[in-house]
Amino acid sequence: MAKLIGYARVSTRQQSTDRQQADLLAAGVRRDDLYIDHGVSGARASRPQFDRALEALIEGDTLVITTLDRLGRSTQNMLAFADELRARGAGLRVLNLGGGDVDTKTPMGSMLFTIMAALAQMEHEIKRERVIDSVSKRREAGKHLGGRPRRITDSQIRNAIRLVEGGEPAAQVARDLGMSRATFYRRSQALKG
Known part of the structure; x- marks a missing residue:
């Protein structure tokens, strides 16, 4: 049937x-x-x-x-x-x-x-x-394209970089910020560059 x-x-x-x-x-x-x-x-x-x-x-x-x-x-x-x-x-x-x-x-x-x-x-x-x-x-006009908003500000990343330069382990600093070490390094390089 x-x-x-x-x-x-x-x-x-x-x-x-x-x-x-x-x-x-x-x-x-x-x-x-x-x-x-x-x-x-x-x-x-x-x-x-x-x-x-x-x-x-x-x-x-x-x-x-x-x-x-x-x-x-x-x-x-x-x-x-x-x-x-x-x-x-x-x-x-x-x-x-x-x-x-x-x-x-x-x-x-x-x-x-x-x-x-x-x-x-x-x-x-x-x-x-x-x-x-x-x-x-939108990209050409420099407008926001959406996506997830950044929780960690550039100022917080700069302070974290100072901690790492002062001898703190990068992995621990990244963990304290609530991000992966890779993300921390990427954000650090973007600020330095």
């Missing part, structure tokens, strides 16, 4: 799959046929629950995902994956794609999937270009 195998994924642990799960369950996927990856990028080749979902697929079954980007990033990979499913006698159903479902078991669904996969990759590449452009403009 053909089954619907659902797959949901979020890229970070802080994100929730609640909406994806609700959509998949509403589409007819049984809760015990639902596979969920938390904190796993779509760009990764290996996704533990995705791999389990594929193992569960047999001929006649359909893999159900909410949106195309849950599957992957590149058009080539998505199309190869759809071909692999077709060769296994399984289908792919994408919910929420342009207001309706796309089922690769049908010729029209297969064509729409190909077009949407190309558009998804293009959208991903445009976003990437925007981020790179934004970072380079």
Whole structure:
């Protein structure tokens, strides 16, 4: 008997799959046929629950995902994956794609999937270009790029350098500052240079 195998994924642990799960369950996927990856990028080749979902697929079954980007990033990979499913006698159903479902078991669904996969990759590449452009403009303007704020000030590093020059072991001074010896040396060199 053909089954619907659902797959949901979020890229970070802080994100929730609640909406994806609700959509998949509403589409007819049984809760015990639902596979969920938390904190796993779509760009990764290996996704533990995705791999389990594929193992569960047999001929006649359909893999159900909410949106195309849950599957992957590149058009080539998505199309190869759809071909692999077709060769296994399984289908792919994408919910929420342009207001309706796309089922690769049908010729029209297969064509729409190909077009949407190309558009998804293009959208991903445009976003990437925007981020790179934004970072380079902020860097040129001397603006903060984010990241973790420094806990240890340059003044504290200078005082620590004096302690090391006065005979204190560098490893102990770094430990007292709450940083690794390598970080202490790197910050010291940056101040001296």
